[in-house]
Amino acid sequence: MVIINTTNESVMSTLLLRCRVAAHCASKSVRNFYTFKKMTDKTLDYTTTNGLESKTPFLIGVAGGTASGKSTVCQRIVEKLGQQHKEQTERRVVCISQDSFYRTLSPSERLRAERGQFNFDHPDAFDDKKLLATLKDILLGKKVEVPEYDYIANSISTNRSHTIYPADVVLIEGILVFYFPEVRDLFHMKLFVDTDSDTRLARRVPRDIMERGRDLEQVLNQYMNFVKPAFEEFCLPTKKFADVIIPRGADNFVAIDLIVHHIWDIMYKKRPAPTIKVTNGTCKPHSEADEAASARRLSGSSEDTLSR
Numbered sequence: 001m002v003i004i005n006t007t008n009e010s011v012m013s014t015l016l017l018r019c020r021v022a023a024h025c026a027s028k029s030v031r032n033f034y035t036f037k038k039m040t041d042k043t044l045d046y047t048t049t050n051g052l053e054s055k056t057p058f059l060i061g062v063a064g065g066t067a068s069g070k071s072t073v074c075q076r077i078v079e080k081l082g083q084q085h086k087e088q089t090e091r092r093v094v095c096i097s098q099d100s101f102y103r104t105l106s107p108s109e110r111l112r113a114e115r116g117q118f119n120f121d122h123p124d125a126f127d128d129k130k131l132l133a134t135l136k137d138i139l140l141g142k143k144v145e146v147p148e149y150d151y152i153a154n155s156i157s158t159n160r161s162h163t164i165y166p167a168d169v170v171l172i173e174g175i176l177v178f179y180f181p182e183v184r185d186l187f188h189m190k191l192f193v194d195t196d197s198d199t200r201l202a203r204r205v206p207r208d209i210m211e212r213g214r215d216l217e218q219v220l221n222q223y224m225n226f227v228k229p230a231f232e233e234f235c236l237p238t239k240k241f242a243d244v245i246i247p248r249g250a251d252n253f254v255a256i257d258l259i260v261h262h263i264w265d266i267m268y269k270k271r272p273a274p275t276i277k278v279t280n281g282t283c284k285p286h287s288e289a290d291e292a293a294s295a296r297r298l299s300g301s302s303e304d305t306l307s308r
């Protein structure tokens, strides 16, 4: 099942069209409809000459609960667009984690974090101003430096960071990427990875023990005291802002293919890029369609869902 919200008409109409074409192809036993054309150097040249208005990247927000598969979904999208083996400077699709925007903790908060008693799932744990400024720079086509997050030290790494070069598509994933209104309004497309909480907990426990240096008791305490209540209070309510909800995350090949095709259309079809005008430090959608979509978003008409 792919659930499509009606908030963003351009996203919705493309996806609906694809659903119809896919159904038609299936009924006619047409094979390989979803065989995805990988990017080639030839097509790379294309965007430099196809009349796109600017290098404003297409910004995609990917939200969802902890261990729902947000990073894995982003990774699949990058792979399907044939970008995973490209040099950083050559990548046309790049991913950033919201975890790189956790704020610096005070000494007492640091002590609590070491005991698993700090709430990393609360919006206050993030430096949303820095996240907003970074995304605006990205939209202006600037090169930005994004630090790696160190889950063992509970802080951003002082010596490991990634240079994000101007790209066509930038994915930013995190539990609360739709929580902050100013950040949320910058996205051209919003995805919500909707994986059930038992599955998420079953994934989080081994991941935190093996990759994040935690013990079982700490992981379970943190989950019950902070992660689960904050998911219900802050993350889950942002699902209504999503243009596309992806049940089962990376296992949902159909949803990922539809999204990849949509991104591919944006990157290669001869249509104006979704440009962003930055005036007085605020980013605004440029095209009339984007403005209309924005207005609908602000008027809160995002409750209707279609499903198949």
Ligand SMILES: Nc1ncnc2c1ncn2[C@@H]1O[C@H](COP(=O)(O)OP(=O)(O)O)[C@@H](O)[C@H]1O
Pocket: 064, 065, 066, 067, 068, 069, 070, 071, 072, 073, 203, 204, 207, 248, 249, 250, 251
């Ligand atoms: N579809 C899946 N099937 C099995 N394991 C998965 C799947 N998606 C993610 N995982 C695993 O679950 C853990 C969390 O996935 P990840 O993509 O990092 O989630 P998130 O970014 O939402 O925290 C990782 O260990 C990952 O390998």
Ligand SMILES: Nc1ccn([C@@H]2O[C@H](COP(=O)(O)O)[C@@H](O)[C@H]2O)c(=O)n1
Pocket: 065, 066, 067, 070, 099, 102, 120, 121, 150, 151, 153, 154, 155, 174, 175, 227
């Ligand atoms: N020092 C930290 C920072 C964050 N967390 C947890 O990470 C989760 C977000 O990352 P996902 O990849 O799971 O989306 C969030 O739920 C925090 O609890 C942490 O444990 N320690």
